[in-house]
Amino acid sequence: MQPSPVRDFLVGLFVLAGLGALAYLTFQVGGLSWRGNGGLTVYAAFDDVGGLKQRSPVSISGVKVGEVSGVELDELLRARVVLELDGTLEVPADSAARILTSGVLGDQFVALEPGAEDDILQSGDEIELTESALSIERLIGRFVNDAGLKEE
Amino acid sequence: MEDRAGVVDEFRIAVDGVYLSRAGRPVFQGLSCGFVQGQITVILGESGVGKSTLLRLIGGLTRPDSGAVRVAGEDVARLRHADLYRLRDRIGMLFQYGALLDSMTVAENVALPLREHTDRSEADVSAEVDRRLAAVGLSDVGSLYPRELSGGMTRRVALARALVTDPEIVLCDEPFSGLDPLNVRRIEKLLVGLNRELGLTMLVASHHLASSMRMAHRIVFLTDGRAVTAAPEDLARSGEPAIVEFLDAERGAEGPADRSGA
Amino acid sequence: MRGVIERIGLRALEAVSELGRMGVFVGGFVRAGVLPRYRVRRFMDELFDVGVLSLAIICLSGLTVGAVLALQGYYNLARFGAEGSLGAVVGLVLVRELGPVLTALLVTGRAASAMAAQIATMVTTEQLDGLRMMSVDPLDFVISPKALAMAVAMPLLNALFIVFAIFGGYVVGVSYLGLDAGQYWTSLEGAIVFAQDIAGSVLKSVVFGILIAIIATYRGYTAEPTAAGVSAATTGTVVTGSVAVLVFDYAITALWGV
Numbered sequence: 197m198q199p200s201p202v203r204d205f206l207v208g209l210f211v212l213a214g215l216g217a218l219a220y221l222t223f224q225v226g227g228l229s230w231r232g233n234g235g236l237t238v239y240a241a242f243d244d245v246g247g248l249k250q251r252s253p254v255s256i257s258g259v260k261v262g263e264v265s266g267v268e269l270d271e272l273l274r275a276r277v278v279l280e281l282d283g284t285l286e287v288p289a290d291s292a293a294r295i296l297t298s299g300v301l302g303d304q305f306v307a308l309e310p311g312a313e314d315d316i317l318q319s320g321d322e323i324e325l326t327e328s329a330l331s332i333e334r335l336i337g338r339f340v341n342d343a344g345l346k347e348e
Numbered sequence: 349m350e351d352r353a354g355v356v357d358e359f360r361i362a363v364d365g366v367y368l369s370r371a372g373r374p375v376f377q378g379l380s381c382g383f384v385q386g387q388i389t390v391i392l393g394e395s396g397v398g399k400s401t402l403l404r405l406i407g408g409l410t411r412p413d414s415g416a417v418r419v420a421g422e423d424v425a426r427l428r429h430a431d432l433y434r435l436r437d438r439i440g441m442l443f444q445y446g447a448l449l450d451s452m453t454v455a456e457n458v459a460l461p462l463r464e465h466t467d468r469s470e471a472d473v474s475a476e477v478d479r480r481l482a483a484v485g486l487s488d489v490g491s492l493y494p495r496e497l498s499g500g501m502t503r504r505v506a507l508a509r510a511l512v513t514d515p516e517i518v519l520c521d522e523p524f525s526g527l528d529p530l531n532v533r534r535i536e537k538l539l540v541g542l543n544r545e546l547g548l549t550m551l552v553a554s555h556h557l558a559s560s561m562r563m564a565h566r567i568v569f570l571t572d573g574r575a576v577t578a579a580p581e582d583l584a585r586s587g588e589p590a591i592v593e594f595l596d597a598e599r600g601a602e603g604p605a606d607r608s609g610a
Numbered sequence: 611m612r613g614v615i616e617r618i619g620l621r622a623l624e625a626v627s628e629l630g631r632m633g634v635f636v637g638g639f640v641r642a643g644v645l646p647r648y649r650v651r652r653f654m655d656e657l658f659d660v661g662v663l664s665l666a667i668i669c670l671s672g673l674t675v676g677a678v679l680a681l682q683g684y685y686n687l688a689r690f691g692a693e694g695s696l697g698a699v700v701g702l703v704l705v706r707e708l709g710p711v712l713t714a715l716l717v718t719g720r721a722a723s724a725m726a727a728q729i730a731t732m733v734t735t736e737q738l739d740g741l742r743m744m745s746v747d748p749l750d751f752v753i754s755p756k757a758l759a760m761a762v763a764m765p766l767l768n769a770l771f772i773v774f775a776i777f778g779g780y781v782v783g784v785s786y787l788g789l790d791a792g793q794y795w796t797s798l799e800g801a802i803v804f805a806q807d808i809a810g811s812v813l814k815s816v817v818f819g820i821l822i823a824i825i826a827t828y829r830g831y832t833a834e835p836t837a838a839g840v841s842a843a844t845t846g847t848v849v850t851g852s853v854a855v856l857v858f859d860y861a862i863t864a865l866w867g868v
Binding site: 207209210211213215217220221224260263 | 654701776
């Protein structure tokens with residue numbers, strides 16, 4: 197083919213457009229920036245994680261700030277959850293982590309409630325105050341129990 | 349004159365006991381023939397007898413079922429990929445319809461072997477291409493695409509391309525087919541001239557009797573899966589029935605101009 | 611009864627030897643392509659044929675597929691009061707499945723079949739033989755740049771398809787169906803994660819690109835040197851390519867959980 201500047205320009209444009217689309221999908225839509233910002237990795241141990249799983253969201257005041265990247269058992273046979281958070285956050289070291297349900301029957305997520313200390317969480321730190329997931333069975337069991345106790 | 353099986357050393361190109369079948373049909377059955385260096389040998393025969401296939405065997409484009417095909421001492425049928433490609437540097441092939449790359453201009457087509465195999469500068473390549481095109485009588489067609497050329501012009505460009513790396517062996521597949529008498533003469537003159545000036549070994553597959561008789565030093569006549577080799581003048585006297593039939597038919601078609609011997 | 615079994619057996623053997631021939635073919639142009647004779651010019655030309663010329667159909671199809679997804683999604687989600695998740699639904703379906711698969715099928719129908727036809731025609735007109743006699747390996751000169759261009763263009767076209775489709779979904783969902791724009795984008799971005807979704811999409815499209823590149827060039831290269839042969843190569847590419855894409859899509863989805 198005769199070298200044609202028009203064709204070459206169009207090819208270049210095509211490649212740029214394609215890469216641009218890919219970049220948009222990767223960063224804007226796919227949210228790759230979690231790791232990109234030098235993510236903050238913290239741990240929290242719970243008695244019962246309920247339906248919490250990998251990629252479950254982590255939020256503060258209702259705003260998504262990270263994800264659950266793994267759940268394992270620790271030496272005390274409690275569930276140790278690994279939280280990957282946005283690296284630009286400054287979260288007080290005495291914050292609490294609760295496992296809540298989105299809506300009534302929705303997916304479960306970790307809600308962080310900020311504490312009052314000046315010290316902030318660093319990567320590798322452990323969140324001390326944790327509240328496990330509520331399970332419907334236990335709730336009903338407690339209600340029935342309480343109701344039963346009342347009648348006696 | 350009979351085919352000379354077994355005497356393969358004196359020929360630049362020798363085919364030795366080749367068997368080849370296509371789609372169950374036998375094409376060559378123990379074919380043996382030789383081609384002398386520096387001569388124009390015309391491969392003659394009726395359509396479909398295997399003239400193009402013989403050229404393809406020699407060029408290594410087709411492998412025989414058994415037998416040897418020796419070109420410049422090497423058995424083409426058994427060469428490895430790299431060696432075969434190396435050998436092809438010394439062979440130029442003119443295909444029946446030119447086989448020019450339709451996505452490139454005439455000049456780019458002729459320049460291709462130079463660009464691929466030599467380190468010559470662009471200016472050098474350009475000048476060489478112009479020279480070669482002029483040598484075949486085509487000077488202003490460099491920027492045209494093959495589809496814009498006539499049949500005769502395409503053949504001449506293809507010839508220029510086949511010669512551009514100065515091969516010692518040239519294979520021509522039906523260079524005259526479908527051309528008007530003027531172009532036939534043109535190409536015939538080009539081929540003969542090249543052979544005289546450069547001593548090229550030329551194999552021409554053709555069923556155009558008149559020009560074959562004029563050009564050839566020797567004729568290899570293909571029939572029935574075998575080859576009969578003779579000088580042009582001796583062909584009619586060979587007594588081979590297929591040859592006699594062929595000559596009569598072709599002479600009838602071309603007019604009574606070329607009767608030689610009784 | 612025995613005849614049927616014999617025929618099936620013969621076909622199976624044929625298929626296996628065909629795979630073997632394909633392996634040799636791929637080995638040929640991998641070897642050729644890796645050599646330092648890198649022809650940028652031809653690669654650019656091929657990229658134009660596969661990429662730029664496919665842009666129209668990819669973008670148009672993207673828009674319409676996104677629009678249809680939004681329509682269907684909206685009506686079905688509305689039954690559960692979940693219209694707010696439209697962005698997520700459109701995005702996930704597109705990124706994980708429809709994007710790579712539809713792009714691959716569209717490219718197979720347009721660019722791959724054209725590629726096979728081109729190569730098959732070159733076989734018929736002895737152009738590939740002409741190259742061989744000039745000591746130029748057709749696998750290196752013709753096939754390699756075409757296959758490479760196909761493999762490179764596919765993920766780019768996939769990304770463009772998805773972007774256009776997301777936009778198509780936006781136009782229908784927000785402008786036509788009255789969904790809140792912010793909700794569309796938030797639910798979209800919230801649901802899609804790079805590692806599982808986007809990376810998986812890119813992986814699929816790269817695999818499809820390589821697959822179709824091999825099928826189209828192989829079919830063209832081994833075509834019978836006749837007009838019927840060219841036609842068979844073209845249709846064969848579309849059929850084999852489409853089936854291969856769908857089969858590999860299932861395999862990748864099942865194996866990687868993408």
